Amino acid sequence: MAKHENVSLSVIRRLPRYYRFLGDLLKNGIHRISSRELSLKMGVTASQIRQDLNCFGGFGQQGYGYNVEALHKEIGSILGIDKGLDIILLGAGNLGRAIASHMSFDSRGFNLIGIFDVSEDIIGQTIRGIRVSHADTLPEFCRQRRPKVAMLCIPKNSAQEIADNLVELGIRGFWNFSHYDLALDYDNIVVENVHLGDSLMTLCYRVNEVLEQNPEGPQEKE
Template sequence: MSNKRENISMSVIRRLPRYYRFLGDLLKHGVTRISSRELSQRMGLTASQIRQDLNCFGGFGQQGYGYIVDQLYREIGKILGTDKRRRAILIGAGNLGRAIANHMAFETRGFDLIGIFDQNPNLIGQVIKGIPVQDSRGLEEFCSRNHPAVAVLCIPRESTHEMATRLTKLGIKGFWNFSHYDLSVHFPDAVIENVHLGDSLLTLSYRVSELERKE
C-alpha cells in the first residue's frame, strides 16, 4: 500500500478532504453504508471517479455492498493525518491571523495551535482563542522548547521570505501560507500549502466575465 501511495497525483489528494467532509456529514446523519453511486450523486462526481480515487488508497469498497462509512472516514482521516497531533504556530495576529485562529478547528485536522506571534506591540499580550500573542523576537526560544512542525503565515508578503528562512532554521517543515508570496519557488524542500485569496478572487472575476460574455 505504501508503494501505491507514492504515485498518487495531487489532484486526487486534493479531493480527499472533500470526501472526508462528506463522509463526516453522513456519519453525523447516521448513515452507515453508502454506494459509490449514491456518494457520487451527493458529491457531483461520477461513480467511476469515486471508485478510481478511493482505489488509489487500497480500495475500501466491496462490490455490490458499497462503502462502510465510518471505516472509510477513519481510513481517509488516517491518510490525511488527522490522527496525528502536530504542533502549529501562527505568525501574524492581524485581522486575517485572528480570523484564522478563531475560525479554524485545527484540532480536528491534525494540528494543535500552540502559539501566536506578532511584532506589533499593540497586539502582543492580546489573547486569541485562549492563546496570548507573543513577541516574534521570542520565536527562537519558543521553537527550541516546543518544536512546532508547521507555521501559519498571516503576514505581509514583504516579510514572508525572511520569516520563512528563520522558521525553516527553527525546524518548521510545513507552511500554511496566506501571504501573496510564492514561497515554493524559494523553499523547495518545505511543504507549502498556499491560500492565495487574491488569486481566488481574480479567478472569480475571470469566471464571472466569461459568464457575461456568454449571456
C-alpha cells in the same frame, strides 16, 4: 496503513472533500453508500471515487458498497488527522486573528500552540486562550516546543525572510496567506499557498464571462 507513495496531488486534494461528505452522511445516519450514490451527491464520477480510494487500499465490498463510518475513519487516518501536528501562527492582524479564532485546527490534524507578532498593539492579546508573543521570542520557543508547521499571515515583503528563519528553526510546512509564492525556494518543505486575491480575480473573470454570455440571469435551475 499501507505505504502509499506517489499518489498524485490531484488525488490528495480531493480527500478532504470526501472526508467532508462522508462526515455529513454519518451525521445523517447513513451507514452504507455505493460509489455511484456518492458520485451523484458530490458531482463527480463513480469511477473517479473508486480510482481515488484504491490508491490507498480496497475499502469497499463488491455488491455492497462502502461502510460510511469505516471509510470516513480510514480517510481521516490517511490524511493524518490523528497525528496532531503542532502549528504556530505568525502575524495576528485581522486575517490571522480571524482564522485562528475561527478554524477548527483540532479536527484537521493540528494543535495551535503559539501566536507571534511584532506590533506592540497586538502583543499581549489573547486569541483562543493563547497569548500573542513578540516575534523575538520565536527562536527560543521553537527550540523548546519544536513545532513543525507555521501559518503565515504576514506582509508579502517579510514573508521570504521569516520563512527562511523558520526553516532554520525546524519548520517543515507552511500554510501561507501572504501574497508571496514561497513554494519555489525549498525542497523537502511543504507549502500550501492560499491566495485569496487570486481566487477573487478568478471569480471576477468568470462572473464577467457569464454576464456577457447571459445578461438576463438563469432561466431555470439545473
